[in-house]
Amino acid sequence: MNKKSIAKLVSLAFTICILIIVSLSNNSNIKEYALLEDDTIEVQQLDNTIVQEKTVSVSSIGYKNVFSPELGKSFTGFKEKLGFKESQNDYFRVNTLGYLGKYQFGRSTLELIGINDTKHFLNTPELQEKAFIANAERNKWVLRRDIKRFVGKSINGIEVTESGILAAAHLAGPGGVKKYLRSYGSNGFEDAYGTSIKNYMKRFQGYDTSRIIANKKAKVLINV
Template sequence: MIKKVSNYFVISLAICATLSMALKPQESLNFDDYSTEGIELNYDMAHLDEAHNFEQTQLSNPFQSSPVYFPNLGKSYVGFKEALAFKESRGNYFTVNTLGYLGKYQFGAETLKLIGIYNPTKFLYNPKLQEKAFLANAERNKWILRKDIKRFEGKKISGIEITESGILAAAHLAGPGSVKKFLRSYGIKNVSDAYGSSVRYYMKKFSGYDTSFIEADKRAKAIL
């Protein structure tokens, strides 16, 4: 009996405490603690039809009637790498394609060796290492192509405006050597990969992003 009375007493106290918090005067709360003023929010919400960084058909949902919204990363460095990743693998860290290319950004084993990664299995199951690899490879390519970027950026070749981000995306696809051939032949030597994506296509699709975050580095390595 004493135990039951004790339980009722504890429950009553809990109810009283809950009611007290719920009925607390609104003016006593400090809403400044919950303000987002002064915080940089680096994305805005865009409707699916307005987004340009992703292929819309891959995001459609036949079972959902309401509009689909997602963060639009714009033309930032993050927008660049995520748009490229979506084209390469739909952003899947753990995928391997039919030619053996690995991960979110679809790296080949030989390219990984150039940036200091010698264990493809470890690479595939380590998203953080994959992100490091993308940046290191872009830094290395930017160093190799630094003269071509300076010479051709802003010019029109094969009907497209040449930008640094387009050059780096094309180098990710086909290697910096293929990009040099495309630029220096003024679009005549347009290499395509096994799935039909060409240097010109990547230069156009990924043009105009801000890749100033990527620093040219001859010896860039992916180190955790």
């Protein structure tokens, strides 16, 4: 074998090694976790009976997901856009104030819906999705009269919708949203990062949240 052939082989081997290293590097930047397609969520209703809700998820999701406008105004579009706004859909994020996961839950809110083990919560994407549903159901029950009264009206130049109310309740709590609506926007709220109820009412208006059933006693049923 002449020197020219040897040089070509060495160059080819070097190129292959670089491609392998780049591929491994890219894979190491992605955390994957398995979620069931059409996952079933059990929800406790007001009469303490258990019903099953369907939630669509993908079988393998990257560490960070990019919200897709192709989801439109569906419920999946609603929760994925909210998750992206809160954490860029990062299930494992803890912010500077200690809020947890994809939807940035506070510990006190998690306790209200039956979750006390925050470490398990942070490391279990499926549980975070169940928590989002339960919290939205509880907020819808607390705000049920305000939803009936204010949906369709305009406050601070923004049309009030049910999805806007529920998103704002996720940000500021249902009590904060009540004050905002009943004061016709004069009693506002901003979180530590400057995000306001008005901002969420506008950003998340017009989504289909009909699948959220108002439930005073909404809890997450944790599989042991």
